Amino acid sequence: MAKNTQLSFVLNGEEVQLLCEPRHSLLEVLRDILGLTGSKEGCNNGNCGACNVILDGKVVNSCCVFGLEVQDREVTTIEGVATNGELHPLQQKFLEHAALQCGICTPGFIVAAKALLESNPRPTEADARLWLAGNLCRCTGYDKIIRAVLDAAAVTSGEVTPVEVTAGGRK
Amino acid sequence: MSTMKSAPPSSKGKGEYRVIGTRPIRHDGVDKVTGRALYGADLQLTGLLHGRVLRSPHAHARIRSIDIQKALQLPGVKAVVTAADFPPAGDKVEDLGEGTVKLRDLCGNILAGEKALYRGHAVAGVAATSPHIAAQALGLISVDYEPLPPVLDVRKAMSPEAPLLHDDLFTDDLGEQASSPSNIAKHLRHEKGDVGEGFKKADKIFEREFETAMVHQGYIEPHNATAHWNADGNLTIWTSTQGAFTVRTQVATILQLPISRVKVIPMEIGGGFGGKIPVYLEPVAAVLSRKTGRPVKMLMDRTEVFEGTGPTPGSYVKIKMGALKSGRIVAAEAYLAYEAGAFAGSPFFCGMMCIVAPYDIENILIDGYDVVVNKPKTAAYRAPCATSAALASETLIDEIAEWAGQDPLSIRQLNGAKEGTRRADGLAYSRIGFLETLDAAQAHPHYKEPLKGPYRGRGVASGFWFNCGLRSSVTASVNPDGTVSMIEGSPDIGGTRTSIAMQLAEVLGIAAEDVRPQVGDTDSVGYTDVTGGSRVTFATGYAAIQAARDVEQNMKQRAATLWEVAPDQVQVSEGVYRNGKNSLTFKELAAKLNDCGGPVSGQATVNADECGVGGGFATHIVDLEVDPDTGKVTILRYTAVQDVGKAIHPSYVEGQIQGGATQGIGWALNEEYYYDEKGRMANSSFLDYRMPTALDLPMIDTVLVEVPAPGHPFGVRGVGEVPIVPPPAAIANAIYRAIGVRLHRLPMNPGRVLAAILGR
Numbered sequence: 001m002a003k004n005t006q007l008s009f010v011l012n013g014e015e016v017q018l019l020c021e022p023r024h025s026l027l028e029v030l031r032d033i034l035g036l037t038g039s040k041e042g043c044n045n046g047n048c049g050a051c052n053v054i055l056d057g058k059v060v061n062s063c064c065v066f067g068l069e070v071q072d073r074e075v076t077t078i079e080g081v082a083t084n085g086e087l088h089p090l091q092q093k094f095l096e097h098a099a100l101q102c103g104i105c106t107p108g109f110i111v112a113a114k115a116l117l118e119s120n121p122r123p124t125e126a127d128a129r130l131w132l133a134g135n136l137c138r139c140t141g142y143d144k145i146i147r148a149v150l151d152a153a154a155v156t157s158g159e160v161t162p163v164e165v166t167a168g169g170r171k
Numbered sequence: 172m173s174t175m176k177s178a179p180p181s182s183k184g185k186g187e188y189r190v191i192g193t194r195p196i197r198h199d200g201v202d203k204v205t206g207r208a209l210y211g212a213d214l215q216l217t218g219l220l221h222g223r224v225l226r227s228p229h230a231h232a233r234i235r236s237i238d239i240q241k242a243l244q245l246p247g248v249k250a251v252v253t254a255a256d257f258p259p260a261g262d263k264v265e266d267l268g269e270g271t272v273k274l275r276d277l278c279g280n281i282l283a284g285e286k287a288l289y290r291g292h293a294v295a296g297v298a299a300t301s302p303h304i305a306a307q308a309l310g311l312i313s314v315d316y317e318p319l320p321p322v323l324d325v326r327k328a329m330s331p332e333a334p335l336l337h338d339d340l341f342t343d344d345l346g347e348q349a350s351s352p353s354n355i356a357k358h359l360r361h362e363k364g365d366v367g368e369g370f371k372k373a374d375k376i377f378e379r380e381f382e383t384a385m386v387h388q389g390y391i392e393p394h395n396a397t398a399h400w401n402a403d404g405n406l407t408i409w410t411s412t413q414g415a416f417t418v419r420t421q422v423a424t425i426l427q428l429p430i431s432r433v434k435v436i437p438m439e440i441g442g443g444f445g446g447k448i449p450v451y452l453e454p455v456a457a458v459l460s461r462k463t464g465r466p467v468k469m470l471m472d473r474t475e476v477f478e479g480t481g482p483t484p485g486s487y488v489k490i491k492m493g494a495l496k497s498g499r500i501v502a503a504e505a506y507l508a509y510e511a512g513a514f515a516g517s518p519f520f521c522g523m524m525c526i527v528a529p530y531d532i533e534n535i536l537i538d539g540y541d542v543v544v545n546k547p548k549t550a551a552y553r554a555p556c557a558t559s560a561a562l563a564s565e566t567l568i569d570e571i572a573e574w575a576g577q578d579p580l581s582i583r584q585l586n587g588a589k590e591g592t593r594r595a596d597g598l599a600y601s602r603i604g605f606l607e608t609l610d611a612a613q614a615h616p617h618y619k620e621p622l623k624g625p626y627r628g629r630g631v632a633s634g635f636w637f638n639c640g641l642r643s644s645v646t647a648s649v650n651p652d653g654t655v656s657m658i659e660g661s662p663d664i665g666g667t668r669t670s671i672a673m674q675l676a677e678v679l680g681i682a683a684e685d686v687r688p689q690v691g692d693t694d695s696v697g698y699t700d701v702t703g704g705s706r707v708t709f710a711t712g713y714a715a716i717q718a719a720r721d722v723e724q725n726m727k728q729r730a731a732t733l734w735e736v737a738p739d740q741v742q743v744s745e746g747v748y749r750n751g752k753n754s755l756t757f758k759e760l761a762a763k764l765n766d767c768g769g770p771v772s773g774q775a776t777v778n779a780d781e782c783g784v785g786g787g788f789a790t791h792i793v794d795l796e797v798d799p800d801t802g803k804v805t806i807l808r809y810t811a812v813q814d815v816g817k818a819i820h821p822s823y824v825e826g827q828i829q830g831g832a833t834q835g836i837g838w839a840l841n842e843e844y845y846y847d848e849k850g851r852m853a854n855s856s857f858l859d860y861r862m863p864t865a866l867d868l869p870m871i872d873t874v875l876v877e878v879p880a881p882g883h884p885f886g887v888r889g890v891g892e893v894p895i896v897p898p899p900a901a902i903a904n905a906i907y908r909a910i911g912v913r914l915h916r917l918p919m920n921p922g923r924v925l926a927a928i929l930g931r
Contacts, residue, residue: 104391
């Protein structure tokens, strides 16, 4: 068995220190060592996005990052999206739009969408669909997810004019 | 965004409901958007061990021996199990409540006995102190296999020369048992009228053959199970399942335990679509726990989910229809053969039931076959077997429409089933809304707007799913603050805690938010069948209505005690209890319960089949564009029209339709189990098994047609399954309009579409 190694990083704004094996993925560190089970494993090879976290401002599949790679870096997980008990507008809009059914992909979508809005405050539908193409949802057909993200963008950007969507067909 | 079209409801007019038809935020929503909801894999227990499964690399092989000694010697390994650790199955036949099954088959799919029957077939299980050690131990188990020739195609498997999977499988041929073993498990027939006479009357006869490959439900959460076999002999199982009670029955049957020894706690479930009804890991985790005295958690990886769990059958369907020049169809004959996978028991009869169910045809003959092949034992998948059946019938009807010079929706109107139409399997419809879906499609702006441009096509197709009733239980307890705690037995896969709570709230005259719903375990709520068959909002909702009526009766009695009148002198309307000048709201009365007899609860266990299940019909319209250089199909516009009976929570009804349509689009265009000649699946990852992403789709427009189901107090029909039925046929019909070639095989991936274009 590989020896445990010390790891410290900033998790949802707070520094954490722990011991992990070199073979542990960041997802295993979060779920199995720290008990933060909001990030989900759907494929363990970067295909589904259910384990998305934000690492130094970029979305990554935490199943494809070794725990030891995040030494001294900043990680935001789904558990860090709501602040002081207040839902992020994305979380609120996912609820209002019924943008989840089983909910297993939802944390990954919300984390990925948060990174989208941070880099592109007023995405078009096409922007959102491209950005979220790495997140698989098998329940919703994506319609309500995309609407929730675009609606949340209106809140976070303060630009309330709705963006055009493909209801009624692609042009 | 959806539009809604309501026919006059049976009991109440539009706008008369206070809760039903509104869109409250789901009760479990905050937990699910913050990552707090606990799914099976999220469970942590003291002393937990981690299990993994060794799987067969061969599609068909005799297992000569299994040597586990080296694995047991690896530090951290606590136990290894094989089929030899399970009670002998013998020749018993067990009733699982949803049909009978040979115990040997049920056990044989958990861990292989004498033979491995598909690649991915579980052979042994290991429990260790970490998942990594368990995985390492799998490599130390030595299995001596004698590879046998596999049979992978449904028609080849039916040939008398085919290698046999089971030497004790004798065809049940229309009730007669065959004398020699075969891969054909069962042959059923539905007959109505006289097809021979019908075809004689026809002006033209159309006949086509269709093929589909196995496809997977593709839920994002892999299977999981945690078991603890306690020293007192009681077994507790935590798992993500569509039915805690069916897990209890299967586990107790396989391990030959009294059912009361097994308690199943359903965790949140990350998608199922029919695939999380059978057990896979649960009995293995249980036996590993018995051997170690510690709880054991087992998780599948994605490849195991593809190779080791139940996809939906691949199929071969031959269909023949005779039509008059008017477009009226006078005879239909179908031959459907479905791959059961390694063990008998595919839902092939559902395909038989659905294939021409939307149409009123005088003469029908349908033959169906359940056939074993060296692929995973299939499971249900959203309207199982109906999609591949509809691909055949709905493509052929499109061809007949073209020949008759008719609009594809009009020909469906001309032949469409309505109340009283008798299906080939004997059932006569109660009030159904198929024609209403056609009207709504015909009137939709999508259908009216011309589609312009080269390599573009519009297609339509309809679909049917019968929907299930089955048994459900609900318990409701009134809290002193006027809220109601509700326990229901149906695992919530898509917001049904809320759709059930809304029906309870409607009856009691309280707000949806005043109900606190939770899903119970097998020891805390009455028996409830699986979340499947589009039954939960219908049947468990019906149980909630009955439980609410029980509560209301008790509340009336309490009010009567308080006012010193007879209970029948208390009137209740929209949650207000009245007698003369006395009046109390539900909340006010709830606060006084301790003054008039104590707390109140209500309970109901229903068999919802008794109230009459309403079948579901859908009609879909799709516009698409074919890239003539690559064969890639792009969906431009999609509209799904469906008779939903009554939409309790319209957002989640739309969601079911959008999700089902999207799965159908994936099935039509990309998804398939791709096998090499040795029976090895070549695309067992999400990257290669290409499900639709957000980028592949436009918005999916929905039209909720509301023709109330006569038997349900609010007119609810199941909505979950029928939306997957029309998409492949609608897309095939649209591709024909785009390129002038009809495709008869799924998936219609770029390679096949390009070949069709080049072969024109």
